[in-house]
Amino acid sequence: xxxxxxxxxxxxxxxxxxxxxxxxxxxxxxxxxxxxxxxxxxxxxxxxxxxxxxxxxxxxxxxxxxxxxxxxxxxxxxxxxxxxxxxxxxxxxxxxxxxxxxxxxxxxxxxxxxxxxxxxxxxxxxxxxxxxxxxxxxxxxxxxxxxxxxxxxxxxxxxxxxxxxxxxxxxxxxxxxxxxxxxxxxxxxxxxxxxxxxxxxxxxxxxxxxxxxxxxxxxxxxxxxxxxxxxxxxxxxxxxxxx
Amino acid sequence: xxxxxxxxxxxxxxxxxxxxxxxxxxxxxxxxxxxxxxxxxxxxxxxxxxxxxxxxxxxxxxxxxxxxxxxxxxxxxxxxxxxxxxxxxxxxxxxxxxxxxxxxxxxxxxxxxxxxxxxxxxxxxxxxxxxxx
Numbered sequence: 001x002x003x004x005x006x007x008x009x010x011x012x013x014x015x016x017x018x019x020x021x022x023x024x025x026x027x028x029x030x031x032x033x034x035x036x037x038x039x040x041x042x043x044x045x046x047x048x049x050x051x052x053x054x055x056x057x058x059x060x061x062x063x064x065x066x067x068x069x070x071x072x073x074x075x076x077x078x079x080x081x082x083x084x085x086x087x088x089x090x091x092x093x094x095x096x097x098x099x100x101x102x103x104x105x106x107x108x109x110x111x112x113x114x115x116x117x118x119x120x121x122x123x124x125x126x127x128x129x130x131x132x133x134x135x136x137x138x139x140x141x142x143x144x145x146x147x148x149x150x151x152x153x154x155x156x157x158x159x160x161x162x163x164x165x166x167x168x169x170x171x172x173x174x175x176x177x178x179x180x181x182x183x184x185x186x187x188x189x190x191x192x193x194x195x196x197x198x199x200x201x202x203x204x205x206x207x208x209x210x211x212x213x214x215x216x217x218x219x220x221x222x223x224x225x226x227x228x229x230x231x232x233x234x235x236x237x238x239x240x241x242x243x
Numbered sequence: 244x245x246x247x248x249x250x251x252x253x254x255x256x257x258x259x260x261x262x263x264x265x266x267x268x269x270x271x272x273x274x275x276x277x278x279x280x281x282x283x284x285x286x287x288x289x290x291x292x293x294x295x296x297x298x299x300x301x302x303x304x305x306x307x308x309x310x311x312x313x314x315x316x317x318x319x320x321x322x323x324x325x326x327x328x329x330x331x332x333x334x335x336x337x338x339x340x341x342x343x344x345x346x347x348x349x350x351x352x353x354x355x356x357x358x359x360x361x362x363x364x365x366x367x368x369x370x371x372x373x374x375x376x
Binding site for chain 1: 246247249250252253254256257260261263264266267268270271311314315
């Protein structure tokens with residue numbers, strides 16, 4: 001059962017998600033970064049729905065477990081769309097948005113198929129049959145989340161590389177992409193760690209994931225509120241390896 | 244196996260994104276010049292050194308906090324600790340890294356000084372509002 005700390009972080013995270021949308025509207029950037037804002041609105045509604053299900057069915061109920069992981073999966077796909085929105089912003093002048101979207105959809109379908117194949121293989125080994133029971137379905141969601149976060153991370157990494165190559169100077173766009181990269185890498189690493197440590201007692205997990213969830217709305221709210229759209233920066237200064 | 248690969252790659256990417264993100268926060272403040280008053284208080288005249296960071300942070304903690312820059316200051320604090328760790332480990336064997344970490348530590352100190360400047364003017368505004376009331 002979540003304690004006061006988890007409830008506080010949960011509430012804070014929802015508040016931050018609302019603040020991203022509010023800051024974006026206040027600074028006149030809602031339509032410019034529509035996919036990011038839609039994701040934040042969706043995340044906010046999911047948080048409210050999770051809270052409702054928690055109150056109705058309880059923390060240890062399968063209903064809550066299913067809703068938590070499936071909504072997480074859907075939100076990851078939503079974040080994926082937000083990332084595509086950022087791709088479109090970076091490549092808008094080159095007119096390559098159509099190809100980017102097509103590539104993203106193919107990659108998304110490929111990741112889903114790959115995750116399904118892995119889980120089907122392991123569940124058949126585990127149960128001796130090709131029937132997906134609730135345990136295998138839970139594993140599927142964990143596996144798919146890990147893979148989707150990882151694909152998101154790779155795509156963000158590619159986008160960041162392209163931004164450095166294209167000498168993208170828009171500070172706000174740079175901060176939005178870097179924050180997304182941070183978020184994807186934290187989650188991909190933690191899901192992978194959780195997958196590696198299956199069966200082990202993990203006391204950090206219930207604290208770590210909610211706090212990490214606050215990272216993205218915090219950084220995006222900061223970027224919308226503090227960084228004007230006209231602000232420019234030399235991207236070569238940000239590369240870890242000097243260019 | 245797959246989870247292990249994902250974990251290693253994600254941890255490496257996390258470090259890289261974290262460094263770039265902190266540098267983007269620092270770069271945004273590096274264009275701002277310090278007032279003569281803050282230069283006197285912090286002892287930073289033109290170029291900040293890494294050794295100034297702790298002193299500037301102590302001064303920063305004396306001022307009322309601005310909610311807007313709390314996250315940035317915390318992120319740069321973590322970045323500074325990471326740089327200190329690199330300086331005392333890998334940089335001992337790689338001389339070019341020694342210079343890089345020192346220059347980055349200086350940038351962190353300058354970022355903290357800019358945050359101090361903002362907090363001082365914020366405190367002044369608050370005081371002025373109270374006086375008016």
